[in-house]
Amino acid sequence: MTTGTTASVPSDPIGGLAGTPAEVQRAEARTAHNYHPLPVVLAHGEGAWMTDIEGNRFLDLLAGYSALNFGHGHPRLLAAAHAQLDKLTLTSRAFVHDAFADFCATLGDLCGKELVLPMNTGAEAVETAVKLARKWGYEVKGVAADRARIVVASGNFHGRTTTIVGFSDDPDARDGFGPFAPGFDTVPYGDLAALRAAITPETVAVLVEPIQGEGGVIIPPDGYLRGVRKICTAENVLFAADEIQAGLGRTGRTFACDHEEVVPDLYVLGKALGGGIVPVSAVVGDRDVLGVLRPGQHGSTFGGNPLACAVGREVVAMLRTGEPQARAAELGLLLRERLDAMVGHGVVAVRSRGLWAGVDIDPAIGTGREICERLMARGVLAKDTHGSTIRLAPPLVVTPDDLTWGLDQLAAVLT
Structure with missing residues (x-):
């Protein structure tokens, strides 16, 4: 990985904020x-x-x-983007392009999962996870139509679409944007007893951030993620981990869930997956969950486009070396x-x-x-x-x- 320049005071430090540029x-x-x-x-x-x-x-x-x-x-990411720009940048998912399969395969392998559903932004990935969990609940778990519920945590930040802010407790994100979609139950972050009590036969998923970023880098108690995994497995509920900010090397491991050796049913990824060059997000899981989707039930014109796949594939290749994770742990x-x-x-x-x-x-x-x-x-x-x-x-x-x-x-x- 390349490193920054030698530390120094800016050439002309700003002397105050009296004037706005x-x-x-x-x-x-x-x-x-x-x-x-x-x-x-x-x-x-x-x-x-x-x-x-x-x-x-x-x-x-x-x-x-x-x-x-x-x-x-980053030179590796720029090189990947430049090479793809000269070839093909968009086909839509109406066709298959030559960077798509490699991206999905390498990202799936990084996560230890079978299938990848590429999207663009983090909020899109969360919305996708919500749709997948509901569809799985109806088709696999057997929840009655339109009765699926998802447990979320207080202090969460999963994006700013109307569905997502509907289960936010941040007044800036929520106030003035209703009415909101039903089907979400909020419990205190880090409270396993409250989580267990909130689960009903209609619960299809638990959606949590392994570390709450927007909340102020809130780290749950030791054992919390293992507890979430155990409860979800026992209750036949999907564990969806929003690793959009925490994942891909930031915490010193590939995923924040790795700190407790926990594997969720769904990884929700974004941000660093695009290398700071293009928006790239994805939901990654096994066939028994992502396999519930059929053509026409979910999509994105730009999701999984050739440029995004080329950059995302190089991001995964860099993560596979373990160097970014080790560097984050050491400098941390x-x-x-x-x-x-x-x-x-x-x-x-x-x-x-x-x-x-x-x-x-x-x-x-x-x-x-x-x-x-x-x-x-x-x-x-x-x-x-x-x-x-x-x-x-x-x-x-x-x-x-x-x-x-x-x-x-x-x-x-x-x-």
């Missing part, structure tokens, strides 16, 4: 305000670094919410050591696994947003969530020196 103002003038981005206009990326339109360099500690696990412009120790030293010095609590951390900021120091703005002024890009928490998810190609420098900036803004 004109390009940001232009964008906001013609865009629905569904995001509140930091006032920076980026133009180039390489490895773990990005450069704005004025030449200022920034260390990327967000990595596109894990979509850029392999960094910006450095990340945790440095963050733990900040507890009591502007940080209230830290949660981490691999190169992924949720950092709770002392409200007396500032909000998560304010800390991210101060970091930006020092050449580091990160993102807040839920008011007081900062998520750190560097590209797995970040060098130890660059990571150390970035954490030095966090320590500086906290003091």
